Amino acid sequence: MQSEQIMVFFARTAIARLRGAAAMAAAGALAACATIPSHAPPAAAASEEIQILAVNDFHGNIEVPEGTTTYYAGGQPVKAKLGGAARLGATLAHLRQGHSETITVAAGDLVGASPLASAYFLDEPTIMALNRMGLALASVGNHEFDKGIGELKRMQQGGCAVFTQRVPCRLDKPFEGAKFTYLAANVLDGSGKPLFPGTAIRQFGPVRIGFIGMTLKDTGLLTSPAATKGYHFTDEAETANALAAQLKAQGADAVVLLLHQGGQVDPFFSQDACPKLEGDILPILSRLAPDIRLVISGHTHKAYICEVPDANGAPRLLTSGGRYGYFVTDIRLRIDPATDKILSLSAVNDPVSEAAGEEADVRQIVDRYGAVSATVAKRVVGRITGSLAAGENALDTPLARLVADAQLAATRDPARGGAQIGFINSGGVRAGFTTQPDGSVTYGQIFTLQPFGNTLEVLELTGAELKQTLEQQFSDDPSGRFRQSFLIPSQGFTYAFDRSAPVGQRIVAATLYGQPLDPARTYRITVNNFLANGGDGFSNLARAKFVADGGVDLDALEAFIARGATVSPTPRVVDRNPPAPQG
Incomplete structure (x- = not known):
């Protein structure tokens, strides 16, 4: 990295911390969600300062993502092009300079739902890049389980065993596996044994964390x-509290929780603040033991630095570094090892920008895998006719309808299962794209749309069971909100719902080619294996009769487009009682 770049990098970081300190002074007595000050000066010669560098929700973004990102520093908007594994490695290296007691950790979703450059190679280049960045510990996240327990263990242990439809070890044989340690405290098998270790203790001079x-x-x-068969997931706070007590009994001076769950803030990314914190993390924080003073979170893809008092009013630090390697959370913990007293605890989200330069050994991995994936990505698979723009107030998008149509087309033949309806869960359509002027679409575009490598399954249900399945989309409370995702059907099938209707009666219409569902008639539907196994809470599908295997979902989409596909402009999911427009 050039000397001028280094100066700019550290100057920006220093300015951000000064802004954070000024914002804290102005905030004064704010009790919860206060801006955390920039790193405090040493409190005493006998104390020890430990630096904890944290990332979360990297999702295999080894290449620099497209576009710019707006984040807030000291309350002011800043726009920059952020991310990229080589820049992330360089940022980590520079932040470590001058700190003898430092560790790099992560809060889950390092892999899974990744761009082609990583996902095409089963995220092996991401693990290799993180190894070279010096990552030491990482909690598992939900996306670590996308390809099953066997493949997750391969990510940790290495090797070329085959657990998916995709080929492992395409470029590096054998795959080296993670040099860092995955932690999975609340992922237990039937005997209560965790999938990976639940805890780790690290020594920093006289301090044990x-x-x-x-x-x-x-x-x-x-x-x-x-994908998680044989394992269950226990309550976050109960598990953390029990293990915190064990760690303290083992001599830990302080306890840090790496938790793949997070909060919501507005605006989305803050370098040094905690605007309007809410979300699923708060009930967990309220139940955590006082010994857990630092929670490094993830999952929601937000960036924040928050102070959230515990039940006794003592400050607890909550951090998140956004997503895709846009930020490194630089946390400083100063502790008196004689008394186990935390003297200061502070953090700032440092942006990963071009000014950081690039880590050479990480860059080599990105270039090598990126070159191969680029050749794969640019291959034209076919053409699409019609607009892909989402209609105003439409729940189902043209691309989601296209995917559902493709999955039905792949399984409609009696020899392939004789399906009559295809369904795709809204969460299974991961990204949008724009066709070329002639309508052409590349493999890279459809891979980004469906990166999981799911297989298709044809299932058999009665009309009554299918309606019950559609009812499972909604929560049991009066809000009638979607639980996880909703189902988008293939051409010919439409349904309407009313959230205000009683539980179990929210589907107010469902027709196949204009004819209402017959409760007694048997229907064959095509879904991906995620849904077929009860994913997103659709337990009815897990009980349905299996008829046939429909192959890989991405292959079905490619074949459909190759024949020349026309997207439907007409929504197939209708909200009969939509919320009133705001403003």
């Missing part, structure tokens, strides 16, 4: 049940 790593307890709903 205990780390707990876990995913959110709802991971079983967000991941295919088949």
Whole structure:
């Protein structure tokens, strides 16, 4: 990295911390969600300062993502192009300079739902890049389980065993596996044994820090049940509290929780603040033991630095570094090892920008895998006719309808299962794209749309069972909100719902080619294996009769487009009682 770049990098970091300190002074007596000050000066010669560098939700973004990102520093908007594994490695290296007691950790979703450059190679280049960045500990997240327990163990242990439809070890044989340690405190088998270690203790001079790593307890709903078969996910706070007590008994001076669950803030990314914190993390924080003074979070893809008092009013630091390697959270913990007293605890989200330069050994990995994936990505698979722009107030998008149509087309032949309806869960359509002027679409575009490598399954249900399945989309409370995702059907099938209707009666219309569903008639539907195994809470599908295997979802989409596809402009999911427009 050039000397001028280094100066700019550190100057920006220093300015951000000064802004954070000024904002804290102005905030004064704010009790919760206060801006955390920039790193405090040493409190005493006998104390020890430990630096903890944290990332979360990297999702295999080894290449620099497209576009710019707006984040807030000292309350002011800043726009920059952020991310990229080589820049992330360089940022970590520079932040470590001058700190003898430092560790790099992560709060889950390092892999899974990744761009082609990583996902095409089963995220092996991401693990290799993180190894070279010096990552030491990482909690599992829900996306670590996307390809099943066997493949996750391969990510940790290395090797070329085959657990998916995709080929492992395409470029590096054998795959080296993670040099860092995955932690999975609340992922237990039937005997109560965790999938990976739940905790780790690291020594920093005279100070011992205990780390707990876990995913959110709802991971079983967000991941295919088949992918987590044999394991269950326990309550976050109960698990953390029990392990914190054990770590303290083992001599830990302080306890840090790496938790793949997070909060919501507005605006999305803050370098040094905590604007309007809410979300699923708050009930967990309220139940955590006082010994857990630092929670490094993730999952929601937000960036924040928050001070949230515990039940006794003592400050607890909550951090998140956004997503895709946009930020490194630089945390400083100063502790008196004689008394186990935390003297200061502060953090700032440092942006990963071009000014950081690039880590050479990480760049080599990115270039090598990126070159191969670029050749794969640019291959034209076919053409699409019609607009892909989402209609105003439409729940189902043209691309989602296209995917559902493709999955039905792949399984409609009696020899392939004789399906009559295809369904795709809204969460299974991961990104949008724009066709070329002639309508052409590349493999890279459809891979980004459906990166999981799911297989298709044809299932058999009665009309009554299918309606019950559609009812499972909604929560049991009066809000009638979607639980996880909703189902988008293929051409010919439409349904309407009313959230205000009683539980179990929210589907007010469902027709196949204009004819209402017959409760007694048998229908064959095509869904991906995630849904077929009860994913997103659709337990009815897990009980349905299996008819046939429909192949890989991405292959079905490619074949459909190759024949020349026309997207439907007409929504197939209708909200009969939509909320009133705001403003």
